[in-house]
Amino acid sequence: MPALSIPDGIPSPAATMARFAPWEDVADAEKGNPHLRDVTYQVQPWLLFLRHEMRQGRLPFWDPHQFSGAPYWSNGSSAPLFPLHLLFVVLPLQLSFVMLPWLRFVIGGLGVWYLARELGLGSRGSLIACLIYPLSGLPVAWLLVPMSNAFALVPWVLWSVERIANGKGGWRLLSVTAGLELLAGHPETVIHTAMISTLYLLVRGSQDLLRSWAGFAFGWIVAAALSAVVTLPFLFTLFESSKWLYEGSGGGAEINWIAILVQPLRIVLPEMTGNPASGTWWGPFNYIGTTVYAGTLTILLASAGLSDFWKDRRWLAILAILIFSFLAVYILPLEYDLIKQIPVFGKLLHHRLRFAIGLSLALLAGFGFNRWIEGSGKTLLIGTSMVALLLGVAWFGFIELWEERGSVGTQLYWTIWVLGSAIIFSFSLFLKPDYRKYIWPAIPVILVIDLLAAHGNINPGLSLRKLYPVTPAIEFLNDKPGRVAGVGGSLHPNAAMVYGLYDIRGDNVIKLERYERVYSTFSTRYDPVYFLPIADWNSPMIRKLGVKWILTPPGYGAPVEGLKKLYDGEDASIYRLDDGLPVVRWLGTGDTDEDLEIGLRVDERLPGYWLISWDSPVEKTLVVAETWDRGWRARLGHGPGGWFTPEVADRVLMGIHVGPGSGQLELSYIPYGLIPGVIISLAGLSLLVISAFISYGEQRRFTR
Structure with a gap:
């Protein structure tokens, strides 16, 4: 990772902070990744706040620093009890930031390994699968976001479901893996995981259907109980949020069916519409949310097992997940107006099921690799043909756009690599199985090189001392009473969480609807999801919220006539709002x-x-x-x-x-619902422990 090349480096896109005061001279904004803004302005402040509060001996229930105060414990993304986040409480800060994404990578890869082994793959096929999934598009793109916690646990949940289906395990294993995923900080991924695991069990079947489905259902119920200490307060907050109550599109872009239909081409051209980390992005939507590249050889290896998938319902179930996920990502959005009317289901962003595309392709590639090394796998030629067809469509449809943006060279490089790799690997079919066994170690190496070339620069590095540094303007504000706000993106939320300031703005996905209604009276418009800057500085409500200080870029005029400039530095200007009311x-x-x-x-x-x-x-x-x-x-x-x-x-x-x-x-x-949540979680934990002891005792009696 790029962070490892910096002595005090951490994986962070936060160099983009330099676009705003008071950080404009702190870093080179071009070295960040603007599409990872959530990491910069939400995730890293959340982690720093969690560290501060727990080191002070307080549970982080409430964030007083943004939105004039907002829930922290129950905001759905902070994941205050997820084990990897708790590393920030006990480890040095730099080590915490470095370890977090690496542990997500390792946990996700190990989960795929155990799942592949449970599905009957040998060690070599399992190795292929466990390398592809954590290095594929979406897991890497979201590696610094709590969503990645959930991605890492998806294969573990499916592993638990498979063990229920084959009779080797029961509901306890599923309750633990799914319970951890419920604490991971992305409830939407948990729902998607429940959907694909239900589909898996439905297609896979079991010799004892009643026992399997009962174990599956009870496992999820106990998982919900184990996590209730966090998820129950979250549900109460969610139901009062603008994201839940708002009937519109959540501030998203208009659905463009042409833009959606061309997205699958990125399966073969990872930089088809540029890369924000290189400053070349020009595509629709967001690079981070739409990346899907899983490697050239992955497609070929997955197709190598096509002739044998139907022989084993386990692999038919994995194929069903791939088809379902592909339809959900690329076809369902075309019926967006219909889907959004469906309760709960219509609130989800189904394009994030790309993680299931990557996971199922990784597993199918491991299966196809086994067939290839055994001397079969001729259906990989279907994969070669598919790659060539997709590349042809991409060149036919985008050549003029590439020429306009000067990216023909980049696309030519990827085309030569992708098509060349496909053709060369196709010739391996002429090799006898004995020869394939000699060259197989090259395949995981090529896969890793390919995926690192495609995704290695998504998550840039940054010196830890440049992450929310204390500038002179911040020092000026630190001992001042009253709330603060910035003009435009200045002092961009959620910076106040790091500095201990009190801002009336905020940048969370889950925002209390009652506050957003008030905030929208002086911002540019109502937005249920995204941060919008203040537009009407004359609003009486700004005064009632207790704003006393307004930070602007250096040399910027006062947003309201008659304000007195009390700080005029190279990093910012700060004005006092004399008619701002006291907070108490x-x-x-x-x-x-x-x-x-x-x-x-x-x-x-x-x-x-x-x-x-x-x-x-x-x-x-x-x-x-x-x-x-x-x-x-x-x-x-x-x-x-x-x-x-x-x-x-x-x-x-x-x-x-x-x-x-x-x-x-x-x-x-105290978060609403916390007390019953604690009781439910303790009940679920007691049930799990008692059941484990009973099972252990029965096993000992049986072995005697």
């Missing part, structure tokens, strides 16, 4: 900050926790300008009992009636 204040009384704060004192403020002293001769409403959520609880004074839910003030903030008199207000956040 009385509702609707007084004209100055002093009037709004008379009798109020913040004694303690932590993520998900406030302790506020108050004193008022009359009953008033105390407003805390942090986003209201069902998980917030309040009580007046210490002692047992007395917890209640704060009211909603100013559409989205917390309001608590106090007075007359004096006392302390305590606010504490």
Whole structure:
């Protein structure tokens, strides 16, 4: 990986931060990967926040730094209990960033190895399969994203299902592998995994169908129970999110059937429409989400077993997964308007089933390799013909576009490599099996070289000291009260999570709908998924949210007339918004900050926790300008009992009636659904442990 060439390097596309203040002089933006923006602005801040909170002895329930406060534990992607993420709590930071993608790669590869062996492949065929899958397009493209945790566990889930079907295992193994996947940070992939594993068992069959399906269903039920400590709060957050409640397309692009139909050509030309890591991307959609290349020899080897797949229902089931995934990725989008009306199913992005295309191709390639080395596999000529046909279609349809963009040379290189490899390998059919056994080690080597050439630069490296460095502008803001916001992409969210600042903007996939409605009144428009910059700086709501500081690019004019510039540096300019209200204040009384704060004192403020002293001769409403959520609880004074839910003030903030008199207000956040989730998870764990002990005892009695 590129990170290994840098002394303090980590795999990170975050050099693209240099496009925005206050980081413009920190790195070379061209050395990043703009299509991996989620890693830069979401994933890495989440991991750093998890590390900070757990090292402080706190469970990371609430993120106070973005969206004027938002759920962290239950945002669906932070994966706070996934074992690989917990490495950030115990390991040095650089080692954590380096180990995380490598462990995902190894876990995914080992899963394919064990699955292939369970399906009857020998060690050489299993080696082929376990190298192809983790190096294929989608797993590499998403290697730095929590989705990759789930990708790495897909083969383990299928391995568990196969062991249920063949009678070697039971529901316990599936509950563990699927339970881990449910904690991995990408629920959508878990649903897709459940879909393809159901299809697998349906096509594969079993000698004892009732036992197999019962074990399959019960395994998934226990998996859901084991993970409920995270997934149950997530469901409550999801059902209140703009992504779930919004009826539109989620901010995505219009469906273009021509663009979709040409996507399969990238199976043979990985850079058919450029590569963002090289600054040459010009294609539709997103490179990261649409890459599917799994290697030239993979297609040929997979086709080498075509004549024998039908003899074994296990391999028919793998072929069924390939066909189903291909249809879901390339055909179903053409019926998008119909699909989005289907409950739950219509909310999923089925183009991500490309991971199943890569996995099934890897397994089928391992199967075909076995046939080839045994002296058969003549159907690989079908694969050669398919490769030649796809290349011909690509050149016929794209030659003019390539000429316009100066990429003919790149496409010619890949065409010569892909077609040349296919033709040369086809001639291996003339070799006797004894000779094939001598040359077979070259095949995994060629596959690895091919896939590294295609995908090796997707995830660039970056010096750790350049990942969210503390610039002079950040130092200026660190001890300032009030919230902050940036103009355009300046101080791009979720940077505040790293610096401990408090931003009213945020960049999460799961956003609370009630907050997005408010935010959209002063942003460019309502968007249920993506971050949009602030457009109307005169909005009264910005003041009510407590914004006191506005960061702009250096030398940039004030976004609102009359603002005083208090910081003017080479990295940024910072203006003070004098009429921004205090974060803790009385509702609707007084004209100055002093009037709004008379009798109020913040004694303690932590993520998900406030302790506020108050004193008022009359009953008033105390407003805390942090986003209201069902998980917030309040009580007046210490002692047992007395917890209640704060009211909603100013559409989205917390309001608590106090007075007359004096006392302390305590606010504490516990994700809604966490307590029942803990109980369900403990019940699932108890069931798993008790069942394992009973099974162990029965085995010992049987062996005697």
